[in-house]
Amino acid sequence: MLFGDRPKYIMLICGLTFAALLMTQQTSVFCGLMIWTTSTIRNVRAKIWVVDPKVEQVNEVRPLRDTDVNRVRSVHGVAWALPLYSGMVQAKQIDGTFQNVMLMGLDSATLAGRPARMLRGSIEDLRLPNTVVIDAYGVEKLSKGHARMLDIGDVFEINDKEARIVGICLAERAFTGAPYVYTTYDKALTYAPRQRKMLSFVIVEPIPGADPAAVARQISADTGLRTFTEDEFFWSTIWWYVYNTGIPISFGTTIALGFIVGVGVSGQTFYTFILENLRHLGALKAMGASNWTLIQMVVLQAFTVGLLGYGIGVGLAALFGYMVLDKGQPPFYMPMQLLVFTLVVIVLICAISALLAIRKVMKLDAAVVFRG
Amino acid sequence: MASLFSGKSPGPATDTPLKDADSHLAVRVRALTKTFSIGRRGVDKLLALKAVDVDARSGEMLMIVGPSGCGKTTLLSIVAGTLSFDSGEINVFGHKLHQMSSSAVTAFRARSIGFIFQSFNLIPTLTCAENVSVPLLINGLGRQEAEKKAEEMLERVGLGGRGGERPNFLSGGQQQRVAIARALVHEPRLVICDEPTSALDSQTGATVMELLRTAARKPGRAVLIVTHDNRAYKYADRIVEMEDGKVQRVYEDARDIAGY
Numbered sequence: 001m002l003f004g005d006r007p008k009y010i011m012l013i014c015g016l017t018f019a020a021l022l023m024t025q026q027t028s029v030f031c032g033l034m035i036w037t038t039s040t041i042r043n044v045r046a047k048i049w050v051v052d053p054k055v056e057q058v059n060e061v062r063p064l065r066d067t068d069v070n071r072v073r074s075v076h077g078v079a080w081a082l083p084l085y086s087g088m089v090q091a092k093q094i095d096g097t098f099q100n101v102m103l104m105g106l107d108s109a110t111l112a113g114r115p116a117r118m119l120r121g122s123i124e125d126l127r128l129p130n131t132v133v134i135d136a137y138g139v140e141k142l143s144k145g146h147a148r149m150l151d152i153g154d155v156f157e158i159n160d161k162e163a164r165i166v167g168i169c170l171a172e173r174a175f176t177g178a179p180y181v182y183t184t185y186d187k188a189l190t191y192a193p194r195q196r197k198m199l200s201f202v203i204v205e206p207i208p209g210a211d212p213a214a215v216a217r218q219i220s221a222d223t224g225l226r227t228f229t230e231d232e233f234f235w236s237t238i239w240w241y242v243y244n245t246g247i248p249i250s251f252g253t254t255i256a257l258g259f260i261v262g263v264g265v266s267g268q269t270f271y272t273f274i275l276e277n278l279r280h281l282g283a284l285k286a287m288g289a290s291n292w293t294l295i296q297m298v299v300l301q302a303f304t305v306g307l308l309g310y311g312i313g314v315g316l317a318a319l320f321g322y323m324v325l326d327k328g329q330p331p332f333y334m335p336m337q338l339l340v341f342t343l344v345v346i347v348l349i350c351a352i353s354a355l356l357a358i359r360k361v362m363k364l365d366a367a368v369v370f371r372g
Numbered sequence: 373m374a375s376l377f378s379g380k381s382p383g384p385a386t387d388t389p390l391k392d393a394d395s396h397l398a399v400r401v402r403a404l405t406k407t408f409s410i411g412r413r414g415v416d417k418l419l420a421l422k423a424v425d426v427d428a429r430s431g432e433m434l435m436i437v438g439p440s441g442c443g444k445t446t447l448l449s450i451v452a453g454t455l456s457f458d459s460g461e462i463n464v465f466g467h468k469l470h471q472m473s474s475s476a477v478t479a480f481r482a483r484s485i486g487f488i489f490q491s492f493n494l495i496p497t498l499t500c501a502e503n504v505s506v507p508l509l510i511n512g513l514g515r516q517e518a519e520k521k522a523e524e525m526l527e528r529v530g531l532g533g534r535g536g537e538r539p540n541f542l543s544g545g546q547q548q549r550v551a552i553a554r555a556l557v558h559e560p561r562l563v564i565c566d567e568p569t570s571a572l573d574s575q576t577g578a579t580v581m582e583l584l585r586t587a588a589r590k591p592g593r594a595v596l597i598v599t600h601d602n603r604a605y606k607y608a609d610r611i612v613e614m615e616d617g618k619v620q621r622v623y624e625d626a627r628d629i630a631g632y
Binding site for chain 2: 005277279280282283284285286287288289290293365366367369370
């Protein structure tokens with residue numbers, strides 16, 4: 001019946017498509033944004049992170065004392081422990097403009113925490129004086145106002161000190177929108193504004209075969225510092241943003257709006273469709289169609305349009321993601337769980353719409369067909 | 373829709389044949405009473421049928437006539453098993469509707485009753501053949517076989533080759549013939565018609581009544597018609613006249629009724 005009523009059929013699919021698109025796209029951007037908050041963890045790839053006892057997430061740095069590195073090294077189960085500087089500083093470009101950058105200071109001997117992939121140049125050149133490696137996004141951001149894109153050998157300033165580019169790498173995008181600039185730990189201390197304590201993190205590798213979680217607990221017990229395994233730090237960071245920022249409320253409102261629009265449009269259209277066809281449904285009932293048969297009809301129609309709307313909506317959201325991923329803005333991450341979430345919500349919308357209709361069908365008196 | 377209706381056929385309804393003396397009866401109604409609750413709170417009562425007795429014989433076309441509000445449509449709805457009643461007995465081809473459960477009545481309706489409505493009630497989004505095949509699908513027949521039988525039935529009512537068309541593209545008379553095909557396609561024993569000619573011109577109405585009379589002549593079948601249309605009286609074998617919820621008179625010869 002519904003499939004023959006083209007205007008309502010299309011209206012229902014459009015409503016459900018809009019709801020699915022809104023929920024999937026907004027949730028994907030939210031997930032992408034949350035993933036961005038953990039970019040430092042994913043760039044450094046350390047198995048254990050040692051931080052100040054009050055630190056809860058990776059972008060919140062309370063400096064440690066340099067001697068804490070040696071205290072961590074002395075803990076049983078630690079293969080190596082190295083200092084890492086992480087902080088936001090301002091880079092001054094040749095034309096005088098400023099750009100915030102995420103400065104990463106790596107241990108000069110091992111360069112542990114180095115970027116996973118170098119596009120050009122060598123990370124070893126960081127041992128040369130006044131040298132930095134910037135990520136590809138940094139090339140784009142720091143080249144603004146230049147006649148050409150920055151390249152190896154080009155120079156800019158950090159805190160009035162020369163920074164010469166010796167390599168370009170690929171790094172995960174930071175939540176703050178600042179590009180990553182890598183240098184050695186010692187040079188990072190000269191670039192960054194001076195504080196009493198400068199050590200941001202101690203990154204640790206447990207001995208082969210040791211459980212990182214157990215080693216982390218041991219470090220905490222022996223040093224009084226807080227430790228996270230890589231996975232713990234990832235989720236701790238994400239939950240911190242969920243609980244301490246308005247981001248989830250902002251996105252949650254839009255997602256709720258998608259749900260309400262979906263229920264409103266599809267529920268109302270479907271209910272109107274049932275009302276308009278009560279005489280036909282009554283005729284079917286009079287002819288011997290059971291309530292169960294009519295309920296199956298209603299459910300089949302509701303869920304067919306639901307699945308079509310879901311498919312088109314998710315497809316459009318994926319197309320949006322495909323288009324923005326190249327540009328890198330806005331963040332977009334569509335995990336499989338998100339598709340399941342949207343499907344469950346669309347099924348819920350269809351179930352609500354179908355229930356309204358089923359209630360009407362159940363109460364429908366077959367004798368209605370004999371009334372004028 | 374086919375898949376929804378292609379389940380198991382409804383089981384047989386309670387079979388309680390009429391006694392030998394009554395075996396020629398298709399429908400036997402005794403002391404049928406029906407009250408409607410009216411008004412906002414439903415406390416006021418309207419006695420629509422007052423101890424009605426009606427018989428319809430096998431192979432006959434019985435017409436129920438009377439002024440508006442006399443209870444003829446209520447009587448038809450109850451005999452069709454679509455409306456509950458307060459008291460009385462209804463026996464349709466040996467099936468005691470007053471003793472059957474709701475689901476058994478539904479199954480009985482699906483198998484044994486064909487319906488023709490005043491406003492046709494064809495589903496506009498289905499083709500004529502699909503509309504006609506609905507009772508077969510409800511009875512569990514496969515879609516292909518149902519549509520084949522529907523096409524054959526449409527041929528018999530003079531609409532051969534029109535099965536693929538939507539009802540809205542047909543004239544009123546043609547739509548009513550599709551409705552007749554739908555009512556007869558599953559070989560029901562009782563055909564219930566509610567004002568079948570009221571929306572038709574006299575010539576088309578005559579064609580429809582001829583079709584119904586031919587259908588009624590089949591052994592073991594009866595046709596019950598409620599009508600206001602005195603042009604249709606001449607096709608009736610007997611006429612039951614109702615007034616104020618009671619049977620006023622039964623005309624054994626349709627020519628005896630005023631307005632024939």
